[in-house]
Amino acid sequence: MAAASRERLWGVAAGLGAGALWGLVFLAPKLSPEASPLLLTAGRYLAYGVIAAVLIAPRWRRLAPLIDVRAWRALVWLSLAGNLVYFAFLVVAVHLAGVAASALIVGMVPVVVALWGLRDRNGPPLSRTAPPIALAALAVGLIGWRALGQGTAGGPTGAQALIGLACAFGALASWTAYAVGNSRWMARLTQVSPHDWSLLTGVVTGGLALVLAVPAVMTSPVLDAEAWARLAGVCLGVALLASIIGNALWNQASRRLPLTMLGQMIVFETVFAFLYGYVLERRAPAAVEIVAIVLMIVSVVWCVRAHGVAHAVEETPH
DSSP states (O other): OOOHHHHHHHHHHHHHHHHHOOOOOOOOHHHHSOHHHHHHHHHHHHHHHHHHHHHGGGGGGHHHHGHHHHHHHHHHHHHIIIIHHHHHHHHHHHHHHEEEEEHHHHHHHHHHHHHHTOOOOOOOOEEEHHHHHHHHHHHHHHHHHHHHEEEOTTTTOHHHOOOOOOOOHHHHHHHHHHHHHHHHHHHTTTTHHHHHHHHHHHHHHHHHHHHHHHHHHSOOOOOOOHHHHHHHHHHHHHHHIIEEEEEEEHHHHHHHHHHHHHHTTHHHHHHHHHHHHHHHHHHOOHHHHHHHHHHHHHHHHHHHHHHHHHHHHHHHHO
16 A cells, blocks of 8 residues: 555656646747748657667667567557647647637647546546546636636737647647556556656657758758757757656656546646746746646645545455
8 A cells, every 4th residue: 555655656657747847838839920830740750860879779689679560550540649639730720729729729738538447447446536637627627717818919810819729629639539548558568667768759759850941941041140049949848858757757747646636737737838838928827827836736636635535445355
């Protein structure tokens, strides 16, 4: 029991850290507004691939025999779903619908993943997980309602906003597929460490980004030296913090937590995305936003307790 509780605690801490770093991703399109979605996506994941290749090189001979053809195929589709496709959708969504709407929709990932995870045999019953899941959905809704209610002068047209919202839902679907699939594969490949799995994902993503770089550069608007330098800084920063360190932390959480509980951890990405937005906008959160953040934290704690009860029931001798 004590060992299982410690594992769960470390899993929650890793999930929180991943969310804190992934929240930075929502700011990338705002920090490099001149770059097209394709160029920003290719640049970020080329940097991710190079860093991952350098870090994994010393262990390549030991790791290569552990990855069969099925695992390599999984790495390709996970790299597409969780990185390239997700981020391309997100960049368009942030540009056209704004950080608030994008964070709101992507913030529904915990609800979708947690509902998906109820099919697992080791998952707790719906009666225990439904209240914290509902609380998380309410918190995301409150934050989104407050943010979307503000409005901005000179914002996108209705058609542009609609395209942005559609892209945000595309990001939601893509990230949900990644979260579920990645958790499944982490459970299968116990001989591969979470950090090495993250680096392998980075190498594959970098290879795919290299292919994407050609049309990205060809269709990119003309950028001056300052814009290129800003793009390079954003790509390197997001690759190191969000892709390398954030993904490694997430894989630690994936190995230590059941899927229904893992979904709750993604909610931290939404919380930090809004916190970073407050810093960028140089303002304090409104009362309703503070309430929503508290609700999210309560939701996670509640979910931890629900899984603790379920685990205790499973281990009680008959």
